[in-house]
Amino acid sequence: EVQLLESGGGLVQRGGSLRLSCAASGFTFSSYAMSWVRQAPGKGLEWVSGISSSGGSTYYADSVKGRFTISRDNSKNTLYVQMNSLRAEDTAVYYCAKGRIAGRGTNWFDPWGQGTLVTVSS
Amino acid sequence: DIQMTQSPSSLSASVGDRVTITCRASQGISNSLAWYQQKPGKAPKLLVFAVSRLDSGVPSRFSGSGSGTDYTLTISGLQPEDFATYYCQHYYSTPLTFGGGTKVEIK
Numbered sequence: 001e002v003q004l005l006e007s008g009g010g011l012v013q014r015g016g017s018l019r020l021s022c023a024a025s026g027f028t029f030s031s032y033a034m035s036w037v038r039q040a041p042g043k044g045l046e047w048v049s050g051i052s053s054s055g056g057s058t059y060y061a062d063s064v065k066g067r068f069t070i071s072r073d074n075s076k077n078t079l080y081v082q083m084n085s086l087r088a089e090d091t092a093v094y095y096c097a098k099g100r101i102a103g104r105g106t107n108w109f110d111p112w113g114q115g116t117l118v119t120v121s122s
Numbered sequence: 123d124i125q126m127t128q129s130p131s132s133l134s135a136s137v138g139d140r141v142t143i144t145c146r147a148s149q150g151i152s153n154s155l156a157w158y159q160q161k162p163g164k165a166p167k168l169l170v171f172a173v174s175r176l177d178s179g180v181p182s183r184f185s186g187s188g189s190g191t192d193y194t195l196t197i198s199g200l201q202p203e204d205f206a207t208y209y210c211q212h213y214y215s216t217p218l219t220f221g222g223g224t225k226v227e228i229k
Contacts (some may be wrong), residue, residue: 018134043160045166045209047218059216062123068208095165107215108156112165 002026002111016120017085022079022096022113027113030054030074033099033107036081038092039115048094049081052105064090088095088122124148128221134229141197141223145210150190154169154214157186157187160223169208170195172192200226 008020021035035050049070050059058070069082079096093115099107125148135141142219145155154172158166169178173193182196197204207229210221 019146044223045211046200048222050216050218061208061217071136087189100171101166103149106154106215108168108211108213109166110171112167114165115187 004113006113006116009118011119014122017084021080024077026092029077031102035097036077037095086120091120093117126219126221132225135226136229139200143195145193145221147191151212151214155193156211158209159206
């Protein structure tokens with residue numbers, strides 16, 4: 001069974017930093033692109049960042065470009081996002097999501113993790 | 123960037139009703155469209171990919187259609203477990219974007 005388990009969320013002050021992790025199991029992690037998607041309280045879904053299966057290509061939403069860095073460790077089956085210069089508007093549940101098709105850069109997502117809440121206090 | 127405009131943002135319906143949700147892309151996306159269902163406090167769940175292909179285990183009362191810039195998710199015979207929020211997503215290019223969501227509520 002494919003499982004994605006996020007961790008690292010919490011309360012952080014505006015301007016602070018946080019690193020989220022997503023531990024993957026049940027599939028060949030190194031074969032699939034991965035993404036982070038967030039959802040602010042009571043709001044819709046926003047794609048944040050994506051990374052190719054090898055980690056050689058990374059993609060960001062304009063809202064986080066220059067502040068967030070996505071990475072992966074295929075030896076540890078783990079996806080990361082380093083979030084710096086956090087703003088109140090970054091407050092959200094952050095989901096990691098697996099690209100459905102192996103080797104495909106742009107993808108639909110299946111499955112999603114359960115999410116981890118990041119709260120940025122102002 | 124490709125914008126996804128989803129409508130309506132909410133609707134009220136009864137069990138057994140036929141429900142239609144629309145998603146319009148700001149430019150052609152070559153049928154690179156998926157639909158998700160999200161229930162409160164839960165992660166989104168994939169329903170449909172490539173416009174009309176149901177994911178494994180998704181009931182046949184769900185169907186997707188469309189082409190070019192206009193796409194539709196239809197639920198034929200709404201069931202109690204279908205009351206949720208639905209999102210479309212394009213995967214034609216980065217940045218990937220979602221529609222604003224449609225909340226399906228009980229009438």
